[in-house]
Amino acid sequence: MFVEQNVPLQPYNSFGIVARAHTLVRVRDEADVQAVLADPQLGPGRKFVLGGGSNIVLTGDVKPVVLKVEIPGRRLLEETPRAWIVEAGAGENWHDFVAWTLEQGYPGLENLSLIPGTVGAAPVQNVGAYGVELQDRFESLDAIDLETGRSFTLDAAQCAFGYRDSVFKHESARPGGYGLAGKALITRVRFRLPRPWKPVLGYLELERRMADDGNRAPSAQQIHDWICAIRRAKLPDPRVTGNAGSFFKNPTVTPEQCSDIIAREPNIVHYPMPDGTVKLAAGWLIDACGWKGKSVGHAGVYEKQALVLVNRGGATGGEVVTLAKAIQTSVYERFGIRLEPEPVVV
Structure with a gap:
């Protein structure tokens, strides 16, 4: 220690x-x-x-x-006709792990390329991008209870995954409850990568890449490369400009609410969901309120993507929180929608 x-x-x-x-x-x-x-x-x-x-x-x-x-380790645990089961230590860099799976010939995580953070943090947030969420590829994880020291294993159902959500983001509502916020440390995570591999290509930006390249049957490595290029073009590198990626969750509304907003804002970016709800692009809502490129103190809204808040140099956490609250107020006053932050304020 x-x-x-x-x-x-x-x-x-x-x-x-x-x-x-x-x-x-x-x-x-x-x-x-x-x-x-x-x-x-x-x-x-x-x-x-x-x-x-x-x-x-x-x-x-x-x-x-x-x-x-900082727990390291990457390995193939099992290979069956239906899946590869791979495991990584919680301290492994997430993007490096994704790249490693592709190098080893285990596709399935390519849509989650270039997401910052570690493997152990990925289940906490249920990271997702370009039509794939971690829960879609999750097998199980190991963790340690920080109160008792007991080691335990959770499957997907026990992790209670939701949109950028899991049991690790909630406190127990009652004594003996199952919320694990602040109560557990994830040590290892296992993933089930389905065989045969099938690409997930439903996003407009990927459709454009396929059209531009004339490649209608991309490999997993090609999808990885496209997504890295897309993300680098529109998101700031945290090594250069401090940021926490997408700051707000994309809100979901009923079809009736969406129709009401479209009547007032015909150009709003929205996506019908399988459960009948409609997901709205939070970045579009923020941009429509005029926040792109604006600042509060040394914290600002990224010029290329309004969903990203950035540190323009010397920003304090208080400035970031103040900016976020001002954005939430603007969006609520114009659209009647409350934006929910993704990062945890400490």
């Missing part, structure tokens, strides 16, 4: 916000977690699990013990 004091967290959050951890422990295997929980000084206090830091907004120094997850 490697314990550090007064650690700068700016390198460990993709927004690049200046903050410090009073105590930080680098978790490189399950034994490190057990050692923290057994320690008379570290064990009793609150814990904050930190993965890639790509989905948080720090509003000050972090007083709980920060458990920086």
Whole structure:
């Protein structure tokens, strides 16, 4: 167990916000977690699990013990006629893991290429992009209870996946409840990649790429390359411009609500969903309210994609939160829709 004091967290959050951890422990295997929980000084206090830091907004120094997850490992567990089962340590970089699966000949995660963060954080957020969500490829995960030290395994149903949501984002509503926010540290995640592989190509940007390249039957590697190019063209690199990716969830409304909005805003971007609801493009709503390129202090709205909030240099977490709330107010006043943030405010 490697314990550090007064650690700068700016390198460990993709927004690049200046903050410090009073105590930080680098978790490189399950034994490190057990050692923290057994320690008379570290064990009793609150814990904050930190993965890639790509989905948080720090509003000050972090007083709980920060458990920086760095558990490595990638391997094929099983190969059957119907699937490849692959496993990764929670500390693995998500995009690097996706690229590795393709290099090994295990397609299925290519639509989730270039999403920032770690493997262990991906189930928490139920990451998704271009028609695929993590839950579509999920097998199971291992985690450690941060109160008891007990190791346990969850399947997809137990993770209670939703749109950018899971059991790890909710606190227990009652004693003995199953909300795991702040109560568990994911150590390993397993994925079921279906065989035979079938491409997921339903998004307009992918259709355009196929048309431009004259390739109507792309390989998984080609889809990976297209998605990387698309994301790089419209999203800022957090190594250059601090950001947390898409800041707000795309809201869903009833067909009747959508029709009402279309009557007033005929150009609104919307997508019918399988359950009968309609998903609206949050970025379009924000842009329509005039926020693209605007700033509050040193926090701003990205010029190429209104769904992304950025650190223009020296932004505080408070400025990011103030900007986000102002955007929420504008969208609600114009459209009657409440935007829900994706990142966790700490």
